[in-house]
Amino acid sequence: MTGADPQPLDAERARAFLHQAARRVSDRVHRQIREDRRKLGEKTGIGADGTATRYIDQIAEDVLLEALNESDLPLDVLSEEAGHIDRGGTHTLVMDPIDGTRNATHHIPFYCVSLAIGRSSISDVEYALVRNIPTGEFYWARKGHGATLNGEPIRVRHSDPEELMVAAIFEEPTVERGFWGRPEHHVRDMGSSALEMALVASGSFDAFVCPFAFLRVIDIAASVLILREAGGQVFGADARPLDVPFDLKERTAVFALADPARLEAFL
Amino acid sequence: MTGADPQPLDAERARAFLHQAARRVSDRVHRQIREDRRKLGEKTGIGADGTATRYIDQIAEDVLLEALNESDLPLDVLSEEAGHIDRGGTHTLVMDPIDGTRNATHHIPFYCVSLAIGRSSISDVEYALVRNIPTGEFYWARKGHGATLNGEPIRVRHSDPEELMVAAIFEEPTVERGFWGRPEHHVRDMGSSALEMALVASGSFDAFVCPFAFLRVIDIAASVLILREAGGQVFGADARPLDVPFDLKERTAVFALADPARLEAFL
Numbered sequence: 001m002t003g004a005d006p007q008p009l010d011a012e013r014a015r016a017f018l019h020q021a022a023r024r025v026s027d028r029v030h031r032q033i034r035e036d037r038r039k040l041g042e043k044t045g046i047g048a049d050g051t052a053t054r055y056i057d058q059i060a061e062d063v064l065l066e067a068l069n070e071s072d073l074p075l076d077v078l079s080e081e082a083g084h085i086d087r088g089g090t091h092t093l094v095m096d097p098i099d100g101t102r103n104a105t106h107h108i109p110f111y112c113v114s115l116a117i118g119r120s121s122i123s124d125v126e127y128a129l130v131r132n133i134p135t136g137e138f139y140w141a142r143k144g145h146g147a148t149l150n151g152e153p154i155r156v157r158h159s160d161p162e163e164l165m166v167a168a169i170f171e172e173p174t175v176e177r178g179f180w181g182r183p184e185h186h187v188r189d190m191g192s193s194a195l196e197m198a199l200v201a202s203g204s205f206d207a208f209v210c211p212f213a214f215l216r217v218i219d220i221a222a223s224v225l226i227l228r229e230a231g232g233q234v235f236g237a238d239a240r241p242l243d244v245p246f247d248l249k250e251r252t253a254v255f256a257l258a259d260p261a262r263l264e265a266f267l
Numbered sequence: 268m269t270g271a272d273p274q275p276l277d278a279e280r281a282r283a284f285l286h287q288a289a290r291r292v293s294d295r296v297h298r299q300i301r302e303d304r305r306k307l308g309e310k311t312g313i314g315a316d317g318t319a320t321r322y323i324d325q326i327a328e329d330v331l332l333e334a335l336n337e338s339d340l341p342l343d344v345l346s347e348e349a350g351h352i353d354r355g356g357t358h359t360l361v362m363d364p365i366d367g368t369r370n371a372t373h374h375i376p377f378y379c380v381s382l383a384i385g386r387s388s389i390s391d392v393e394y395a396l397v398r399n400i401p402t403g404e405f406y407w408a409r410k411g412h413g414a415t416l417n418g419e420p421i422r423v424r425h426s427d428p429e430e431l432m433v434a435a436i437f438e439e440p441t442v443e444r445g446f447w448g449r450p451e452h453h454v455r456d457m458g459s460s461a462l463e464m465a466l467v468a469s470g471s472f473d474a475f476v477c478p479f480a481f482l483r484v485i486d487i488a489a490s491v492l493i494l495r496e497a498g499g500q501v502f503g504a505d506a507r508p509l510d511v512p513f514d515l516k517e518r519t520a521v522f523a524l525a526d527p528a529r530l531e532a533f534l
């Protein structure tokens with residue numbers, strides 16, 4: 001996919017495609033909720049990532065692939081259900097059609113569609129879009145051009161050391177670290193990593209933490225760019241800026257921070 | 268306030284008032300977000316409950332008191348900021364103008380307005396409304412008449428013992444209980460107790476748990492009725508159905524369950 005003189009994508013067309021595709025997913029999900037919301041959680045098979053595919057994952061991915069087929073952007077695909085699709089593209093669309101599937105199937109209003117375009121790994125992602133489906137809010141970033149929420153520029157927050165807002169995935173390694181128990185920490189586990197990390201970018205959270213190898217590139221590809229463009233940084237378990245190849249089998253820890261100087265407190 | 272032959276409220280007027288008042292709070296907050304969302308978190312004083320009053324709490328309470336003054340319902344008030352207001356009423360409007368203030372001031376899209384009408388304690392609440400401000404969804408119950416979400420009847424879910432959705436407030440006593448670590452439990456801490464408990468009523472969560480004396484009557488008065496009318500039950504630390512007087516100084520533990528038979532697992 002990567003050549004000696006790789007062709008760039010048309011920035012305006014990439015932007016328009018991602019915004020339109022995310023909106024189509026959102027519209028499709030809202031229609032399903034109106035028509036028969038119970039169907040969202042039905043199992044329809046096993047995805048390329050080895051986890052059960054739910055009806056909502058399937059309809060969201062179908063909408064995205066349909067949108068891609070109607071466009072002529074030269075994109076391969078890496079997706080939760082379909083895996084890698086070689087379409088002879090110069091770039092790859094890395095997508096999590098529904099991030100926070102369990103929230104969505106249980107009608108907990110906190111989940112999103114996550115879309116990123118890059119070549120081979122997190123570090124070369126050029127475009128990213130995360131759309132909160134229940135509220136319609138959308139996060140966007142283009143590499144080197146900053147990040148926006150609903151079209152307005154966003155920056156990470158200046159932390160108040162007496163009140164740190166932390167999103168985390170609560171499992172044994174998280175609990176052992178004990179940062180949930182510090183009086184200055186207000187900890188949430190909201191069930192959609194892509195959205196929680198985007199909320200670090202927009203100044204809601206000071207950190208999103210998953211201290212064990214759990215997250216896949218499709219979960220984080222978009223939000224990592226959005227956060228970096230908003231002035232934050234994302235680290236792996238080795239305390240170095242995170243990079244993950246476009247490979248569904250890789251699982252990584254994530255320390256996503258508004259203020260990189262706070263990394264120590266979470267490792 | 269309670270007499271030998273207490274006057275009942277007009278049910279239709281109580282219903283209309285609560286729906287309209289909650290919508291006015293929501294409209295006011297959305298307008299503030301459009302105009303200057305950073306102002307939402309400014310401290311404006313100390314409320315009757317002893318915690319800092321934020322600008323969003325103040326504007327939400329002001330809107331509610333204004334709506335009440337325009338109506339002629341015979342209601343006293345118990346509220347987070349204003350405390351108890353004796354208006355010579357036969358009933359009391361128990362309100363948390365913003366439940367999940369910290370989410371709201373940090374622009375984490377999960378918070379609500381919580382309104383209940385009763386006489387003297389949780390057990391005699393007759394009307395309840397919880398409105399999710401970011402999404403516009405509203406939960407409603409009238410004692411003995413069931414509960415609805417956006418006007419559609421709701422019931423608690425039949426639990427899948429292999430996948431229990433649990434909302435909890437994560438502090439030391441919660442972590443010590445260890446239910447976050449059981450493989451069948453998917454635990455969330457989303458930061459708005461009233462909304463998390465309403466989500467038990469609508470079948471999203473199997474349980475909402477706060478195992479230490481923390482919640483106030485204003486946080487829970489509405490959602491307890493909504494959950495009971497949807498077929499669930501709410502217990503205190505003594506494993507008996509919860510009752511709490513209309514008193515801001517009381518703090519209680521809460522075990523709110525879709526299936527009361529599961530109480531043992533959380534106590």
